[in-house]
Amino acid sequence: MTSRERVALALQHQEADRIPLDLGASAVTGMQVDTVYALRQALGLDQPGTPVKVVEPYQMLGEIGSDLRESLGVDVVGLGKLANMFGFRNEGWKPWTTFAGTPVLVPEGFNTEPDSNGDILMYPEGDKSVPPSGRLPKGGFYFDSVPRQDPIDDANLNVEDNLEEFGPISDADLDYLKIEAERLYTQTDKAILANFGGTAFGDIALVPGPWMKHPRGIRDVEEWYVSTALRRDYVFNIFERQCEIGLSNLERIHQIVGSKVVAAFVTGTDFGSQHGPFISPKAYRDLYKPFHLQVNNWIHQHTTWKSFIHSCGSVRALLPDFVEAGFDIINPVQCSAAGMAPCGLKQEFGARLTFWGGGVDTQHTLPFGTPDEVRKEVCERLKAFGPGGGFVFNTIHNVQARVPVANVLAMYDTLRECGKYPLN
Secondary structure (H helix, E strand, O other): OOHHHHHHHHHOOOOOOEOOEOOOOOOOOOEEHHHHHHHHHHOOOOOOOOOEEEEEOOOOEEOOOHHHHHHHOOOEEEEEOOEOOOOOEOOOOEEEEOOOOOEEEEOOOOOEEEOOOOOEEEOHHHOOOOOOOEEEOOOOOOOEEOOOOOOOOHHHOOHHHHHOOOOOOOHHHHHHHHHHHHHHHHHOOOEEEEEOOOOOOOOOOOOOOOOOOOOOOOOOHHHHHHHHHHOHHHHHHHHHHHHHHHHHHHHHHHHHHHHHOOEEEEEOOOOEOOOOEOOOHHHHHHHOHHHHHHHHHHHHHHOOOEEEEEOOOOOHHHHHHHHHOOOOEEEOOOOOOOOOOHHHHHHHHOOOOEEEOOOOOOOOHHHHOOHHHHHHHHHHHHHHHOOOOOEEEOOOOOEOOOOOHHHHHHHHHHHHHHOEOOOO
C-alpha cells in the first residue's frame, strides 16, 4: 500500500495495512533541529558534523529529508508558500551553529545580531535596518516574538492595519505551489498536507507579525487577547474581511493544486490550556465558529480536501463545536491535558474526527521517560486511537530539543512493530 493510499483510508475512518505516520509535514508536526541531527547520526544517515537545514527558523525545526522519511516510514509531506515565519525564503544556505553546538544550515536571510545579554536577535525579511522581530534566548532552542506594539488609540483604530498581511495571493506563490504540488504528487507516493495560510483567525503566533517590518494595529499578545473581549466588534470585522480574502485565495489555489492535496491546514489558533479551554464555548461560537464554518463549508463543497485544525491544550469542551464547524482532523491531541484521555476521545469523537497526533506525550514521557516508558505509552496510544482508522501517528506537537535519541528511536521502533493492522 502506498503512503497516499494509507493516509486516505485513515481519513475515511478505515483501517489500512498500518497506522500512517507524519513527521515534518507542518510547522506543528516536526522536530527541533538539534534532535533531527542526533536522530540522523543514530540512524547512520550522515557522517558526524554533517549539518542539517533549518527549514522553519521561528521554532528552529530541522529538515526531514527524503532519506529520513524512508528510514522511518513517514507517509506525509508538506506543501506551503515560499517565505517562512520571518519573511525570507528557504534558499541560499549558509552555515550556523545552535546553542547546543549542532552544525546547521540556515537561509541567507537568517541575519542575526547578538544582544548584550547573549540573546540572539532576528530581523523581519533579514533586514537589520528595522527593529528585530524575534529573540532566541541565550542557551535556548527557538525564537520568541519581540513585541512591536505602537500606542493604541481606540478612537482611531483601523481594521485595515490588522489586515495588511492578508491580501490576494501572489503570482509567485501560485506558481510555486503549482510546481511543488506537481513534484510532490508525481515524484513521491506521500500524502500532501497543505499549509496555504490566511485562514488562521487569531492565531497568536501570527498576530505579532514576525515577518513584517512595521506591523500596525493590535500586535501585542496580551493586548490582542484582551481585545477579543473589549474590542470584540473590531476583531470580528478583521476576521470578516480576512475570511473574504482567504476564500478568494483558496479558490485560486484550488485551481492550481486540485485534488493533489489530501488535507488543508486551516487554523493553528490555540484555544486550550493545561486545565481547560481559555475561552468558553459561547465565546468560540460567537467570534470564531462563523468563520471556521465558512472556510470549511467552502472546502467541502468545492474540493476533496479534509480540513485540519491545530489547537493545543484541553479542548474537550470545544470538540462538539469543532465538529459542527466542519473540521475533519484535530491536532495535536494533547492527551495530558484535562479531559483529553485517549479512549474517551476516540469513543465519543472517533467516528467524526481523525486524530492527527497524540502518539506520545512530548512534555513528560518522550523527553524525561525511559525507552521502556516511551514504548508502553506508544503502544497504549496505538490501541486507543488506531482501531477503525481515523488516526495519523504524530507526537503531541513538535519533538523538542534535548530529547534522548534512544527515546526517539523507541517511539518509531514501537510504531513499526505495533502499528500494523489488525492491532493486537
